[in-house]
Amino acid sequence: MPEPILQVSGLHKWFGALHVLQGIDFSVAAGERVAIIGGSGSGKSTFLRCLNFMEMPTSGRIALDGTPLGRVSAGKPDTVRYPEGELCRVRERVGMVFQQFNLFPHMTVLENAMEGLVTVKRMKKAEARERALRELDKVGLGGKTDVYSGRLSGGQQQRVAIARALAMEPEILLFDEPTSSLDPELVGEVLRVIRQLAEEGRTMLLVTHELGFAYHFATKVIFLADGVFHEVGTPDEVLKHPRQERTRAFLERFTEFSF
Template sequence: MSGTVMVEARGVRKSFGGTEVLKDLSLTVVEGSVTCLIGPSGSGKTTFLRCLNRLETVDAGIIMIDGALVGVDQRGGRLVEQRERDIAKTRQQSGMVFQRFNLFPHRTALENIAEGPLFVQKRPKAEVLREARELLARVGLADRADAYPQELSGGQQQRVAIARALAMKPKLILFDEPTSALDPELVGEVLAVMKQLAREGMTMIVVTHELGFARDMADQVVFMADGVVVETGPPAQVLGNPIETRTREFVASVI
């Protein structure tokens, strides 16, 4: 890890209707690190992840990725909403891997990976296809380039989704419970790819219930509940010897 701050969230608030989902949430993520967000359902983990790449707007606070504001610009001492094309450009800095894969069913694995670089980044087709094949090999699917999503297992689809996120050359990848929709026997193949990315120095923020992954691979574990960060620290502390009672109760309930 370089020590450079890749993600900084300050005082983030988000409500849906009358329900405040994120309450003055602040978090710092260092370049090259793995941060695991854990906590009970409804604690705001996924909402926070979606705010990081502006799939959700924030009601208050700021988010910065690699020193640049996300979703807003500072003009004349105040924050103003960015234009959609600027938001889309900023969003490319962070790849996202969803629970349910979100692959295009009418496109092959290779075409799913190439879609963003070709049509969003407008990169040369020959270069994109070459890199897409390299990414398929990287996630262990070199022989499935022409397969459609329905011809792949859930674990294979999720590995294609990871390759698709990498194809955009993001500065960080956001994982939203990437193994929760998988049968137990398929979880390991996806976690293996994620562990390799971590070893290669990819900045990752992972919402997960896989505490074994968090214990082995995280640089910091963040326990959230009711829209706030209750406790943050290295895995040995948060998972092995938590300070806060709510953290202790949660960890004991899922081990």
Template sequence: MHVLSIENITKSFDGLQVLHGISLHVDKGEAVAVIGPSGSGKSTLLRCATLLERIDTGSISYGGEPVAWDAPAGENGKAAKSVYAGKNELHAIRRRFGLVFQSFHLFPHLSVLRNLTEAPVRVLKIPKERAKEDAMRLLEKVGLSDKAAAYPFQLSGGQQQRVAIARAMALSPEILFFDEPTSALDPELTGEILKVIRTLAAEHMTMVIVTHEMAFAAEVADRVIFMDEGRIIEQGTPKEVLEHSENARTKAFLRKLSDN
């Protein structure tokens, strides 16, 4: 059973098609890096997977629990919009994944500790004391246990992003998505995020990382997916895609990156 199954999904914004039939299956313990030029649809793919956007057609499921599926074709033979599970089912499925945003989106009015405990306490109804203990353990893991009482504005960008990772982990998701986790950071701060992600990978956390940072893809990923213009162009081990790709578009993209 895949942790995440995405089957042939499409998505358009105002008539502009951003995803052209993407399929993606992620297994337990796998770390997948999604790379590609900006506008290739990687972030939209992530937003569809995390229910922030609704797909047009195709299907999504988590551990066999359906999120959305293809509707029977309409009378005119045209594919109708995918059908989504009910509100309660979707609410339950949201617990299965976590998302780390490019610009963190921490709650500025809550302390670092409360940022981590609020969802476990309110959503999972975990007792406050236990949620606090869990949160402290997570903060230790990301090297910020001394910042529990601080507020997000008092932290550096790298620290904020580490809090955001811990916040996502606080709900013990089966799969963790990262949407360009270092793009909003100064280059010298990417190292600390990479370190955290490496730790998670060593613990076999299932992850999908959309990134511009080739170090992430090369070091952490079991599989690299190259996307361009709303399609998956190729995928394979980091070595296959990043070093020995035969694909002209992949090679052009990688060349451009190394030129910069």
């Protein structure tokens, strides 16, 4: 078993009185591809968003390369403080693709893909441009570099967002329901890009409702319910031969209207 890159222990997240994540232990090793499924409100997006600190964990620790992140102040073992610089470095290494793309509308496609390189990595413009173009080519948008992102279709926007994340050369990529806000006919072009990344052996976590894609994509599937990992296993185990009643009930809802 290879060393885990990212390790989570005892993760809890509260939103006010709502206990969204109720103690999660998890780790991901290089080359693993994890699909996270579950009903809406199960906490799957919140879990993913805690991994790059889009949400701050209420308690628990997250470690990168074996080093726990944040500082615990003396006498208060439950409160972890995260200095901004540390969060920035983590986010450089753990990239994210959002459901709503979150491209920067005041920039062109190329500028979007270059932005992290120039501003965060302080790379020279020419070099950043070269790398951004390479990633845009990879997602099939090498011909749209000078277009403002708002003029693209949803599928194209999401592919730019993937190129923007890839340009940073993250060690782990997080996908938060990357196709959920797309028209059905645009889902395929985004999933094909993600499948291509899987073939390159990248480490990825994917929150999705596309169970068919999860089956082919993942090395591990997690079924999250009520803020805990209800069932974890290979795609075959969780999606085809679920042991838990709850998992079975969830999967049946997806086949209810199939033909």
